[in-house]
Amino acid sequence: MNPLELVVKTLHSFEEKELSKQVLQAFGKRAETFKQYDDVAKIFFELKDFTNAITYGEQALKLANSPQEKYITSKNLINAYNQNNYPEKAITQISKIKSQNPQDAELLLEETFSYSAINQKDKAEKLLFDLIKYKLPEEIERKAYHNLSGHYFRKDDLKTGLKHFLKAGEVEAYKNRQVPPFPKWDGKVTPGKTIVIDSQCGAGDEIIHVRFMKHIKELGMNPIWTTTRKHIQDIFNYNGFQTELVWDNPKFPEDSEWVYALALPYYLNLSVNDLGKEPYLKPLPEKEKKYSYLKKDDKYKIGIFWNSGSGFEQAHFRCVDFFDLWNAISNPKHSLYSLQMSDTSVPDSCKKHIKEFHSKDREFADTFSIVNQMDLVITSCTSVAHVAASMGKEVCVFVPIMEYYVWTSSNGKSWWYGDNVHLFKQKKPRTWNEPLIELKEFLNDRGV
Numbered sequence: 001m002n003p004l005e006l007v008v009k010t011l012h013s014f015e016e017k018e019l020s021k022q023v024l025q026a027f028g029k030r031a032e033t034f035k036q037y038d039d040v041a042k043i044f045f046e047l048k049d050f051t052n053a054i055t056y057g058e059q060a061l062k063l064a065n066s067p068q069e070k071y072i073t074s075k076n077l078i079n080a081y082n083q084n085n086y087p088e089k090a091i092t093q094i095s096k097i098k099s100q101n102p103q104d105a106e107l108l109l110e111e112t113f114s115y116s117a118i119n120q121k122d123k124a125e126k127l128l129f130d131l132i133k134y135k136l137p138e139e140i141e142r143k144a145y146h147n148l149s150g151h152y153f154r155k156d157d158l159k160t161g162l163k164h165f166l167k168a169g170e171v172e173a174y175k176n177r178q179v180p181p182f183p184k185w186d187g188k189v190t191p192g193k194t195i196v197i198d199s200q201c202g203a204g205d206e207i208i209h210v211r212f213m214k215h216i217k218e219l220g221m222n223p224i225w226t227t228t229r230k231h232i233q234d235i236f237n238y239n240g241f242q243t244e245l246v247w248d249n250p251k252f253p254e255d256s257e258w259v260y261a262l263a264l265p266y267y268l269n270l271s272v273n274d275l276g277k278e279p280y281l282k283p284l285p286e287k288e289k290k291y292s293y294l295k296k297d298d299k300y301k302i303g304i305f306w307n308s309g310s311g312f313e314q315a316h317f318r319c320v321d322f323f324d325l326w327n328a329i330s331n332p333k334h335s336l337y338s339l340q341m342s343d344t345s346v347p348d349s350c351k352k353h354i355k356e357f358h359s360k361d362r363e364f365a366d367t368f369s370i371v372n373q374m375d376l377v378i379t380s381c382t383s384v385a386h387v388a389a390s391m392g393k394e395v396c397v398f399v400p401i402m403e404y405y406v407w408t409s410s411n412g413k414s415w416w417y418g419d420n421v422h423l424f425k426q427k428k429p430r431t432w433n434e435p436l437i438e439l440k441e442f443l444n445d446r447g448v
Contacts, residue, residue, distance in 0.1 A: 004039065004040075005043050007023060012047055020047065021047075021052070027040055028056050031056070034065065038060040040056045041057035041076065042076065045079070045080055048083075051084060053076075053080045054077065054080045054081065058077065071100055071101070074096065075107060077093055078094055081093065081114075082113050082117065085314075085430055086430075088429070094107065105131070105137060108131050109131065109144055109147075112127045112144070112147060115127065116401070117402055119401050125148065125150075128144055128147055128151070132148070145167040145168070146164060146165055146169060148164050149164035149165035154408055155410060156409055158265065158272050162265060166260075170263060173262075180196055180198050182196060182257050184259065187267035189220070191220035193221045193222065193255070193256070194256040195223045196224050196256050197225045197226060198226055199228075203232060204383035204386040205261065206225075206229070206232055208406060209261045210281075211276060211280045213225060213241050215264075215270070223242070224244055224250075225243040226244050226246050231363045235281065235284060238282070238284055239282055275416050276416075277417065277418035279390065280390055281368070281391050282391065283368040283371075283372045287363075287365050291366075294370075294373035295373065299335040300333055300335065300375050300376070301334075301337060301376075302336050302378060303337045303371055303384075304337070304339060305340055305378075305379040306320045307319045307340065307380070317401075317402055318382070318398070319380055320398050322347060325378070328437075328440045328443075329378065329440070330353070331443075336354045337357070338358070339371065339384050340356070342358040342362070357370055367384065371388050371393055372393065375394070377395040378395075378396045379397060379398070380398045381403070385397045388420075389416075389420065389421050396439060396442065397421065397422070397423050399426060400426050401426045422442065
């Protein structure tokens with residue numbers, strides 16, 4: 001690790017993210033050689049600042065001398081373009097270098113991602129099927145099958161889709177974590193057996209998959225959900241899903257087996273028709289009391305969530321511009337409520353029109369009860385969508401081109417929830433114009 005990388009990454013680990021960026025930019029402004037620009041670009045990429053990785057990577061490419069430098073720098077740029085949601089630029093760059101090494105598996109995988117990200121999924125899938133014919137490095141093969149999972153989800157083949165999805169998804173989940181100290185459950189039914197469900201996943205994924213505990217119970221086994229989120233534990237336990245907080249160091253029977261939460265429907269051998277359409281979660285009574293005052297608002301109450309502040313590196317793929325959303329839904333008949341956390345405020349010009357629930361200490365259980373008081377929730381593809389959907393609340397979800405598999409089906413709806421969920425799917429990268437027009441028409445048709 002060179003000194004610049006060491007300093008910047010140390011600052012970043014100390015949560016001095018802005019300072020680490022300033023240090024890198026100070027070096028970048030004074031860069032003169034290919035290596036200097038390339039080093040800065042690579043560090044920005046590792047910090048997941050893809051905009052700056054592209055800026056300095058493009059400068060490096062201009063100064064690259066050897067064919068090898070040009071090829072490697074081009075590949076790095078292609079990856080950065082894709083991560084920054086500029087797949088068109090990635091495709092242009094791919095076309096310039098593909099002939100140099102037409103069997104470069106990493107490059108071919110990026111090409112499939114690029115075409116999928118511009119909504120040419122049939123072409124992307126054809127390229128993926130071609131790619132897996134070759135003997136591939138293990139990690140590339142996992143990612144290729146993972147990306148191909150969408151092909152099967154779109155055909156309502158849940159079993160094959162999940163099989164492919166988990167090839168990389170489960171490996172990534174446990175890359176830097178210990179697996180539970182039990183044998184792994186393979187779906188075999190053993191009456192009385194305790195199945196420990198390990199939720200190394202996002203809060204939304206926990207909400208999606210906790211429903212499958214009932215299937216394990218119906219098979220005569222004892223499922224126990226484990227989580228790192230105290231307030232999810234409270235909600236799940238209240239709704240009859242036995243849940244333990246891992247920080248409490250719970251004890252389980254010695255002959256227990258474990259399963260990754262997202263793998264549950266796969267090992268239970270479920271089809272799309274088995275997923276269930278009925279609500280399965282309710283908010284905590286004490287939180288319902290806390291937000292019962294919202295019932296006094298007799299206007300049509302709409303909760304909105306437009307910008308994910310999670311650490312997910314592709315969160316920007318699913319964020320909607322606030323003012324674009326505002327222009328589509330603002331109406332004197334509505335009362336608007338921001339469901340954002342404290343990291344994203346309503347712009348000052350609209351604060352008097354939107355009630356905010358911002359607080360660093362707002363619990364996840366609060367979100368359930370606030371959502372439960374709404375007549376409609378409009379949200380980007382985040383855990384808020386699953387909070388609303390799991391309770392049977394009416395929810396409109398902005399679904400990005402690179403859609404999560406629970407929003408994928410042959411009929412354009414979601415098999416994972418009932419008719420309370422309405423999907424508004426992105427057509428082009430970086431713009432939500434078409435889905436916002438559809439949303440406005442949806443609200444007009446309903447007279448709200």
